[in-house]
Amino acid sequence: xxxxxxxxxxxxxxxxxxxxxxxxxxxxxxxxxxxxxxxxxxxxxxxxxxxxxxxxxxxxxxxxxxxxxxxxxxxxxxxxxxxxxxxxxxxxxxxxxxxxxxxxxxxxxxxxxxxxxxxxxxxxxxxxxxxxxxxxxxxxxxxxxxxxxxxxxxxxxxxxxxxxxxxxxxxxxxxxxxxxxxxxxxxxxxxxxxxxxxxxxxxxxxxxxxxxxxxxxxxxxxxxxxxxxxxxxxxxxxxxxxxxxxxxxxxxxxxxxxxxxxxxxxxxxxxxxxxxxxxxxxxxxxxxxxxxxxxxxxxxxxxxxxxxxxxxxxxxxxxxxxxxxxxxxxxxxxxxxxxxxxxxxxxxxxxxxxxxxxxxxxxxxxxxx
Numbered sequence: 239x240x241x242x243x244x245x246x247x248x249x250x251x252x253x254x255x256x257x258x259x260x261x262x263x264x265x266x267x268x269x270x271x272x273x274x275x276x277x278x279x280x281x282x283x284x285x286x287x288x289x290x291x292x293x294x295x296x297x298x299x300x301x302x303x304x305x306x307x308x309x310x311x312x313x314x315x316x317x318x319x320x321x322x323x324x325x326x327x328x329x330x331x332x333x334x335x336x337x338x339x340x341x342x343x344x345x346x347x348x349x350x351x352x353x354x355x356x357x358x359x360x361x362x363x364x365x366x367x368x369x370x371x372x373x374x375x376x377x378x379x380x381x382x383x384x385x386x387x388x389x390x391x392x393x394x395x396x397x398x399x400x401x402x403x404x405x406x407x408x409x410x411x412x413x414x415x416x417x418x419x420x421x422x423x424x425x426x427x428x429x430x431x432x433x434x435x436x437x438x439x440x441x442x443x444x445x446x447x448x449x450x451x452x453x454x455x456x457x458x459x460x461x462x463x464x465x466x467x468x469x470x471x472x473x474x475x476x477x478x479x480x481x482x483x484x485x486x487x488x489x490x491x492x493x494x495x496x497x498x499x500x501x502x503x504x505x506x507x508x509x510x511x512x513x514x515x516x517x518x519x520x521x522x523x524x525x526x527x528x529x530x531x532x533x534x535x536x537x538x539x540x541x542x543x544x545x546x547x548x549x550x551x552x553x554x555x556x557x558x559x560x561x562x563x564x565x566x567x568x569x570x571x572x573x574x575x576x577x578x579x580x581x582x583x584x585x586x587x588x589x590x591x592x593x594x595x596x597x598x599x600x601x602x603x604x605x606x607x
Contacts, residue, residue, distance in 0.1 A: 268296040271529040274308065274316040276516065277301040277465050278488075279377075281542075281549035288536050295529050303464045304420040316521055317530045323515050324422065324586035326373045327360040328593070335372050335519040342531040345538035346374050349556045354515070361437070361587045373517035374534050377484065377552035380572060380583065381423060381514065382507040384471055384486050385478040389413050392506055397582070399508035403431035405478040407450055409457045416467040416479030417460040421600040422586050423512070424451060427480050430510050437587040439595060448599045452606040468492065474501050481505070482514070483572050484552030491551075507572050513583040515555070 273285075285297050300316070302308040305325040312319070312334055321329065329335045340347060354375050359366045383402050385392070390405050390413065406415050406427065417424055426436035428447035438444060454460060461467060461476055468485050470476045472492035481489075486505040493501050518537065520530045536542060540558035547554035547563070553573050554560050560568050571579050 269294055269526055269529055270298055271295045271318075271526050271533060272298045272300065272316045273533065274300050274302065274311070274319045276320065277303055278468075279320070279516075279550055279552075281545040284537075284542060284546060287542065288533060291536065292529075292532055295526075295532070297533075304418075306421050312521060313523070315523055315525065317524045317526045318518055318533055319521060320376050320516050320518050322586070323357075323359045323369065323373075323517060324588040326369060326517050326519060327362070327365050328588045329519065330365055330368055330372050331362075334521060336522045336524070336527075337371050338374065338520060338534070339531055342528075343374065343535045343538070345535045345540075349538050349540060349543070349558050350375065351555045351557050351560075354555055357515075357585070359585060360589075362589070369517075373519040374538075375555040376516045376518050376537065377547065377550060377554060378513065378515035379482040379484045379552050380507050380575060381426065381480065381482055381512040382486075382505055382572065383478060384481040384489060384503055384505055386471075386474065387502040387504045388500060389477040392504075397507065397509040399430045399433065399510055402506045402508045403427055406458075406460070406480065407431050407454055409453070411458075413477035414475065415458055415460045416470060416476045417454070417462055418464055418467070418480050419462040420464065421596055423480060424603070425596055425599055426512050426586065430508055436510070436512055436584050437592070439592065441595075444595060444599050448602055451603045455603065455606055471503060472496060472498065472501070474498060482552070483507075484550055487551030487567075487573070505572050507579075509582045511583055512586060513575065513580065514585065516552075 285299055289295060289297055302311070305321050308319065308321060309325065326335070355370060359369045383405060385405055393401055396402060405411060406417065425447055428450045429436050429438050429443065432443065432446050432450065434440070434443045461470055467476070467479050468489050469492065471479055471489045473496065483505060486503065489503050493503060518534045520527060524530055537546070538556055540556060540562070543554050543556035543559035544562050547559055568574055575583070
């Protein structure tokens with residue numbers, strides 16, 4: 239056997255022995271850990287860094303575009319899922335997720351912003367009080383309008399829903415627009431434009447929102463999607479779009495990357511709009527609970543939380559990571575609202591009745607020409 243072959247064999251043998259030492263029970267087989275997250279919602283190196291720190295795990299990473307497209311797939315078997323708070327409340331009620339073990343989450347206990355302990359996550363007080371028993375905040379955002387100020391003019395510093403959402407719903411405008419292909423965001427924006435609560439259960443108000451969305455689809459033919467709208471805004475293909483505040487930051491980066499000096503993307507937040515927090519939870523059919531706890535705790539390492547926050551563009555609930563952000567970002571009330579701004583916003587509520595009514599509205603909108 240020549241020297242190079244002996245060296246290779248020795249190296250492989252050493253790696254196998256090392257693997258056997260660090261993996262549970264001396265077994266060389268890795269444990270699969272299946273993560274189900276939004277598209278474009280994690281820093282590029284996070285999974286590799288997690289696997290380097292926890293070599294006993296082999297991560298399978300899958301993505302979804304909306305809470306509603308995630309929900310039917312829960313039976314497929316995931317170890318960590320990252321839905322929004324209103325979907326978390328629904329999953330608690332339907333016994334789709336299980337309690338988390340806070341004794342295994344020292345990073346979360348140390349660095350989670352205390353404000354999340356006092357949030358009203360739903361109008362069901364019993365469920366709202368249980369949310370942090372089942373879920374850990376990952377990132378959060380507000381919902382507003384991103385627009386190219388070179389094509390769209392809004393009154394300075396306006397928070398009036400009619401003035402802001404008018405860019406999307408008023409047929410007098412002839413510029414191209416984008417809409418999230420997402421039930422709660424689309425119906426919520428329509429309700430907010432009409433002056434109603436984004437959780438309205440009033441039949442007449444919901445019909446008005448439905449008719450507004452149907453008319454918008456017919457007369458203005460908005461580009462539909464989620465992640466694709468970021469590219470369309472950055473490229474100047476559309477002039478205004480509903481957007482999560484985090485997507486605004488991503489769009490600004492892409493405008494710079496493309497060298498589009500003729501595009502000036504601004505963000506406007508209407509009073510009464512939505513703020514939303516996406517949360518890490520563990521399904522009841524999870525196969526790797528310990529791995530799920532390790533992953534959630536790892537995501538709260540301040541440096542990892544900072545990297546994810548900066549890459550994705552959304553707001554971090556990690557106090558140490560926030561302290562490391564550029565003050566222009568951490569001090570922006572659209573990304574990190576003050577208590578006064580939070581008081582003007584709503585989270586989405588959920589119940590069987592809400593889901594039934596809103597799904598009926600959304601089905602009509604989707605089926606319209």
